[in-house]
Amino acid sequence: MDAEVLRTFVTVAETGQFQAAADELGVSQQAVSKRIAALERHIEVTLLVRTSRGSRLNLDGQVFLPHAKKVLAAIEQAEQAVRPGSRPLRVDVLNRRIAPAQAVYRFYRSHPGTDLDAVTLSMENAAQAAQAVLEGTIDASFRALPADQVPAGISAERLLDAPLQLLVGPGHPLADAPWVSPANLAGHRIWIPGIKPGTEWAAFYQALSKTFGLSIDALGPNFGDEALMDALADSASLSTLVGSGDRYLWPQTHDLRRIPLHDPTPVYPHVLLFRSGDQHPMLTALRDHLRTVGPRTPHDVWAPDWVDH
Amino acid sequence: MDAEVLRTFVTVAETGQFQAAADELGVSQQAVSKRIAALERHIEVTLLVRTSRGSRLNLDGQVFLPHAKKVLAAIEQAEQAVRPGSRPLRVDVLNRRIAPAQAVYRFYRSHPGTDLDAVTLSMENAAQAAQAVLEGTIDASFRALPADQVPAGISAERLLDAPLQLLVGPGHPLADAPWVSPANLAGHRIWIPGIKPGTEWAAFYQALSKTFGLSIDALGPNFGDEALMDALADSASLSTLVGSGDRYLWPQTHDLRRIPLHDPTPVYPHVLLFRSGDQHPMLTALRDHLRTVGPRTPHDVWAPDWVDH
DNA sequence: ACCAGACACAACCAATAGTTGTGAAAGTAG
DNA sequence: CTACTTTCACAACTATTGGTTGTGTCTGGT
DSSP states (O other): OBHHHHHHHHHHHHHSSHHHHHHHHTSOHHHHHHHHHHHHHHHTSOOEEEETTEEEEOHHHHHHHHHHHHHHHHHHHHHHHTSTTSSOEEEEOSOTTSHHHHHHHHHHHHSTTOOEEEEOOOOSSHHHHHHHHHHTSOSEEEEOOOGGGOOTTEEEEEEEEEEEEEEEOTTSTTTTOSOBOGGGGTTSEEEOTTOOTTSHHHHHHHHHHHHHTOEEEOOSOOOOHHHHHHHHHHOSSEEEEEEGGGGGGSOGGGOOEEEEBOSSEEEEEEEEEEETTOOOHHHHHHHHHHHHHOOSOOSSEEOOTTSOO | OBHHHHHHHHHHHHHSSHHHHHHHHTSOHHHHHHHHHHHHHHHTSOOEEEETTEEEEOHHHHHHHHHHHHHHHHHHHHHHHTSTTSSOEEEEOSOTTSHHHHHHHHHHHHSTTOOEEEEOOOOSSHHHHHHHHHHTSOSEEEEOOOGGGOOTTEEEEEEEEEEEEEEEOTTSTTTTOSOBOGGGGTTSEEEOTTOOTTSHHHHHHHHHHHHHTOEEEOOSOOOOHHHHHHHHHHOSSEEEEEEGGGGGGSOGGGOOEEEEBOSSEEEEEEEEEEETTOOOHHHHHHHHHHHHHOOSOOSSEEOOTTSOO
8 A cells, every 4th residue: 555556546536547647647557557456456446447438436436535535645744744844843952041041042032933842951961962862852952062072963063152250259359350361260269069070061161170270169969059159158269150141040139249251251162963964944043043143252262172173 | 655664663663673563564674674764765854763772763753653653544444445345235226116126125124234225227228237337336236137238247146036917907807817827918908108118128028028929018208107007097908017016106096906927927037237256245145135035936937038048 | 891682784586666569448530 | 330549458578676684783781
């Protein structure tokens, strides 16, 4: 039972002759004859009355015709359902609080009619996220995956740089500085709780530390934002690093200060991972959008050298 | 897009591995692999994630699976729809007033749950009815078709003999006879209006006339039963021939007499025409029924020699 | 490190579906 | 009534497809 055979039958039924159906389908009349014969042999019922001036449906043919059309419609629907763009693009935004989620949300707002799922995978590290993309669990993921770890079949495009800012309590020496260079953070205690070893976060902060000679304490479990903010507010020496994108997400209840970093500006580089050759129009639009909006700070930016080549 | 391919996909999706699906479908693992690959190539989307411990559906596969099942269900339905017996048997009973209609009705009553359409075709003659059967417009027809005119592909079985009776007015010489031999009708005026030339009726009455030396006036249009009954009631010499099966259908308003014919009993032989090899269970049941009920008068019966060999 | 399980690739073979050429049947025109 | 046209079917051939077996690669477990 082949779609082409059913299509042939429907065409013959509608045109009333084999030759016309053959022309319409772009095959020879004999091929149509064979297909119909095969169909009739398969269902063990003759469907058409052949005369010397065309063919008409008999009773069984009249019964079968709507069913054949229904099958064809179902096939059409099935093919449609998996056509690129007919289901929402599923993007892993890492964490709803930070830059990728905001970027995707802005994209969603600026593209009316888009259908898009922003999800947060509980993936340990970027490699696992890449695997999830490859396996089709999600369509794309914002991660900081080292270029040499991008698996075959996955494309990676650095599309979103999130500048880091220093977050300190009111008693911190840098509390009133307009900005600070990362090099000048050497010696300061920087606490970034909840970074798991082996993740791209760990690698990122390790690279940052090494480049600027910092001592970042990025171990231990995630104690929650409240605990961190409490600690910052109480301490005259403790600081942490946050993405500038999540500005409004940190409650102002603790009178914490955000100090921009410049000269250079360390950015957390978000690489969009997606299946190579994925034709989903929403994916193309998202990439175009991010490339156009240009969230990547153009000059005097630092990022780990293992991103992008 | 082939049913077998979709079935394979569904099986793989449900078993979780190619090998198990292959076993279930009775083909090799490689064949399953090829089929899935062909399907994915056709819809230009990968549906399954292959791992070393089986295969799982990806997002597109999950979307596609119910559609594939729906297509298979539609195919199943389509095949079911034309399976012998899934639609009512369509029998041409020639004329609702006479023997075939009654026989079919009795069959219908004695077979609960049967689904059957008794129709009256406006066919000029038996050959056309046979053609209609052949073309599948109807499934069977009760006719008196000469055996040598049965077209290829049609089977004919004489299943119903309708004995003729003489219908006369009260003033007719035979009005009070308990029965009469057809040979004794020679010389009597017999009027059977509405017989068209070239039909099996005309041939039947012609054969009857010739055999018993009768003079049957079977020409002219059908004036309607009322006109015929009026004429019979008024005349002391006019008679007509009717089937015994339609006994109760002739109103008794005219005080007409029915005289049975015997020695021999002329019967109108109904041959059931149907497509050779038709598997419709209702058709088989109808034939069995008629053969068992045995409407064919067993002895001393006359019928034209061109029926049944 | 090795083995077992799972899927893909390659080579080969049989069956299928297409092609062209031709024929029979039946309606149509001269 | 014959010749022509149209329609579908059949036959022979070919190309493609879909199946098989044999083998390879990858991965997870022992």
